[in-house]
Amino acid sequence: MTPFTYARAADAPAAVRLAEATAAAKYLGGGTNLVDLMREGIERPAALVDVTGLSRTIETRGDGSVVIGAAASNTAVAADMTIRAHYPLLARAILAGASSQIRNMATVGGNILQRTRCTYFYDDTGSRCNKRNPGQGCDAIHGFNRIHAILGSSALCVATHPSDMAVALAALDAVVHVRGAGGERTLPFVDLHRLPEAHPEIDTVLAPGELITAIELPAMSPAARSTYRKVRDRASYAFALVSVAAIVDTDGGAIRDVRLALGGVAHKPWRATKAETALRGQPATAANFRAAAEAELADAVPLRDNGFKIELARRAIVAVLGELTGVAA
Numbered sequence: 001m002t003p004f005t006y007a008r009a010a011d012a013p014a015a016v017r018l019a020e021a022t023a024a025a026k027y028l029g030g031g032t033n034l035v036d037l038m039r040e041g042i043e044r045p046a047a048l049v050d051v052t053g054l055s056r057t058i059e060t061r062g063d064g065s066v067v068i069g070a071a072a073s074n075t076a077v078a079a080d081m082t083i084r085a086h087y088p089l090l091a092r093a094i095l096a097g098a099s100s101q102i103r104n105m106a107t108v109g110g111n112i113l114q115r116t117r118c119t120y121f122y123d124d125t126g127s128r129c130n131k132r133n134p135g136q137g138c139d140a141i142h143g144f145n146r147i148h149a150i151l152g153s154s155a156l157c158v159a160t161h162p163s164d165m166a167v168a169l170a171a172l173d174a175v176v177h178v179r180g181a182g183g184e185r186t187l188p189f190v191d192l193h194r195l196p197e198a199h200p201e202i203d204t205v206l207a208p209g210e211l212i213t214a215i216e217l218p219a220m221s222p223a224a225r226s227t228y229r230k231v232r233d234r235a236s237y238a239f240a241l242v243s244v245a246a247i248v249d250t251d252g253g254a255i256r257d258v259r260l261a262l263g264g265v266a267h268k269p270w271r272a273t274k275a276e277t278a279l280r281g282q283p284a285t286a287a288n289f290r291a292a293a294e295a296e297l298a299d300a301v302p303l304r305d306n307g308f309k310i311e312l313a314r315r316a317i318v319a320v321l322g323e324l325t326g327v328a329a
């Protein structure tokens, strides 16, 4: 492991100042991803700024929105009664991930910014990876690519984003609160992560040194129903092959509003806007669910081993919409 310094920040401004002081600094949440990557030599920060002392409150505002401090543990968010009552898809998504021990350590900020689980990215000694070493090439594209992307990939990278929580936040229209050297800003969660394009080594639109301080969840319509379904190889301790986060609001058998996001299919949590457009205002029927899923997956491009994900994603969308509307799918 490359030598590094360690400092614990008392608050967000101090964290940003500490990170600014060293060019190759990284923020440290629970360390359940970053420390693994440091042990493998994939991440080599010169300084770690521990941000577990930042806000971990989960606060409901007067307008019904909820603000979650970035240092809140995954366990605390999933167990919070407000989250469970009003944002059940978020609690389900968190509980579908990792193990209870890891969720106890993992923070909201770290979960969202965890790096891909592409096996070629982790194989520092034997495989080429443009995300790990820009310009090196990608052994996943013609390799064993069962877990890789079917949407939005590029000629340089077919990795997927691994976070379950992030898929729920994409469907929820969450807002990210960020602090950097230039001050504070907010951005829509769906704009936080990038598609790989020509720069797969860059996961997000955050500037170097920018710190996530909180996640804001807009108030949920009391009529909306929501869930998260994860399809994976094992019932626990496995990343999603495909997952669906869905929020549906119906009115007399018609879909008044719907928000859908997919996991396990792209370099970022994939907001299924084509399916949403196809569904809004339409009767909640199995045929319409299937047509919406077809519309979303129309641009999917399979690799050698992951063509099954296209039909899996279609069926997962249809099943989840059926569950939330009570329509046999």
Ligand SMILES: Cc1cc2nc3c(=O)[nH]c(=O)nc-3n(C[C@H](O)[C@H](O)[C@H](O)COP(=O)(O)OP(=O)(O)OC[C@H]3O[C@@H](n4cnc5c(N)ncnc54)[C@H](O)[C@@H]3O)c2cc1C
Pocket: 026, 027, 028, 029, 030, 031, 032, 033, 034, 035, 051, 070, 071, 074, 096, 097, 098, 099, 102, 105, 106, 107, 108, 109, 110, 111, 112, 113, 114, 115, 162, 163, 164, 165, 210, 211, 212, 213, 237, 238, 239, 240
């Ligand atoms: C065996 C195993 C199984 C797993 N299974 C799943 C799964 O099924 N689903 C799933 O979603 N996840 C899974 N995970 C991943 C786990 O959820 C993540 O490791 C965890 O959420 C990361 O949180 P952390 O606080 O430990 O992040 P860290 O490891 O501390 O940090 C991760 C990244 O976020 C950055 N960071 C941390 N906090 C901030 C901040 N506030 N602002 C800016 N940058 C920040 C760090 O610099 C680093 O780059 C699994 C992990 C393991 C080890």
